[in-house]
Amino acid sequence: MKILGIETSCDETALAVVSDKSLIGAWRGKPLKVEVSTVLSQIQTHEKYGGVVPEVAAREHLQAMGPMLEKDIPFDGKGIDAIAVTAGPGLAPALRVGVETAKTLALLWGVPLIPICHLEGHIYASWLPRAKRVLPFLPQPVPSFPALCLIVSGGHSELVVMKGHGQFERIGETLDDAAGEAFDKVAKMLSLPYPGGPQIARLAVGGQVDAFDFPRGLLNRDNLDFSFSGLKTSVLYTLRSNDEKLDDEEFRKNIAASFQEAVVDVLVRKTMRAAKRVKPASIVLAGGVAANIELRARMRAAGETEGIDVFVPPLTYSLDNAAMIAAAGYFRAQDEKNFVDPLDLAADSNLDIV
Numbered sequence: 001m002k003i004l005g006i007e008t009s010c011d012e013t014a015l016a017v018v019s020d021k022s023l024i025g026a027w028r029g030k031p032l033k034v035e036v037s038t039v040l041s042q043i044q045t046h047e048k049y050g051g052v053v054p055e056v057a058a059r060e061h062l063q064a065m066g067p068m069l070e071k072d073i074p075f076d077g078k079g080i081d082a083i084a085v086t087a088g089p090g091l092a093p094a095l096r097v098g099v100e101t102a103k104t105l106a107l108l109w110g111v112p113l114i115p116i117c118h119l120e121g122h123i124y125a126s127w128l129p130r131a132k133r134v135l136p137f138l139p140q141p142v143p144s145f146p147a148l149c150l151i152v153s154g155g156h157s158e159l160v161v162m163k164g165h166g167q168f169e170r171i172g173e174t175l176d177d178a179a180g181e182a183f184d185k186v187a188k189m190l191s192l193p194y195p196g197g198p199q200i201a202r203l204a205v206g207g208q209v210d211a212f213d214f215p216r217g218l219l220n221r222d223n224l225d226f227s228f229s230g231l232k233t234s235v236l237y238t239l240r241s242n243d244e245k246l247d248d249e250e251f252r253k254n255i256a257a258s259f260q261e262a263v264v265d266v267l268v269r270k271t272m273r274a275a276k277r278v279k280p281a282s283i284v285l286a287g288g289v290a291a292n293i294e295l296r297a298r299m300r301a302a303g304e305t306e307g308i309d310v311f312v313p314p315l316t317y318s319l320d321n322a323a324m325i326a327a328a329g330y331f332r333a334q335d336e337k338n339f340v341d342p343l344d345l346a347a348d349s350n351l352d353i354v
């Protein structure tokens with residue numbers, strides 16, 4: 001079975017074709033095969049605005065979509081069994097480009113259409129193959145259920161229990177900023193370009209993680225929710241009261257390292273608190289912030305201590321891409337109930353995973 005995935009929820013135009021080598025293989029827990037995966041980033045366009053402008057994103061998706069389809073996807077849809085498209089959440093004008101493209105192709109090729117929640121897609125990145133494997137001759141394991149998923153992206157920070165394919169229950173969420181948003185805002189305070197996550201991570205290398213004692217939001221509350229706005233404000237006040245040091249590289253590195261430490265600390269400790277309650281068979285890290293090397297390492301180490309398998313997405317599929325959307329579509333395609341009439345589908349910027 002071959003699935004075409006389409007993703008346009010934010011500032012990446014992405015197309016992918018994912019297949020199972022054999023149906024049995026995928027169901028037995030082998031990863032899917034990525035036949036094609038292309039991502040066209042609009043970062044350079046949005047950089048000058050300091051964030052993503054929805055209408056500009058939509059225009060760029062429109063310009064990119066035709067040539068990308070022509071280059072990477074068989075024009076008659078030959079061999080494609082279904083189309084999976086991100087239907088939300090995301091920027092409405094941007095989502096619409098992907099959704100309308102998917103509807104048109106589904107009608108043209110006469111194949112089923114499957115709407116996918118972007119957050120579900122991020123989780124399914126852990127069902128995609130890794131480039132580097134310790135034991136390449138052994139099958140790559142995939143998460144087993146129930147899986148405790150930490151979704152951390154530019155718009156979301158959530159703890160979700162995945163009981164089976166397509167079955168989700170939310171047990172925690174952010175009360176204010178998302179983790180990625182906090183990275184982006186602190187980067188802006190340090191005059192670093194958008195998106196801020198990778199910039200902060202780079203700056204933090206060699207910085208002192210305990211140079212500043214930034215607050216760990218809600219860590220002492222007995223719940224599974226997150227809050228990053230207090231941390232963001234604390235960084236702002238620290239920068240304001242040290243404005244003579246704003247160009248001092250060591251000071252900047254210490255701010256970045258201490259900030260990143262506070263975020264990672266909260267994310268890992270709350271996930272482990274959730275694990276004690278849920279007793280999952282695996283932990284899955286998902287979303288753009290899952291590209292953070294420190295978070296990946298600390299989550300893996302915490303899982304090892306607790307004896308729980310931790311799955312971090314391959315770095316290539318941590319940020320927005322369409323292979324993860326096609327992977328989610330592959331599992332949804334096993335049940336016809338998940339097919340929708342192309343004439344009925346509309347993008348939903350608030351689409352929820354549960």
Ligand code: KG4
Pocket residue numbers: 010152153154155156179180181183184195196197198201287288289290291292293318319320
């Ligand atoms: O999932 P994603 O690509 O887009 C959304 O669905 O939002 O996530 C983007 C977010 C941005 O906030 C970006 O700053 C953050 O992920 N990010 C990182 C890193 N790479 C991307 N945050 C921390 N460390 C990174 N290495």
Ligand code: ZN
Pocket residue numbers: 118122153154287288319320
């Ligand atoms: Zn995303």
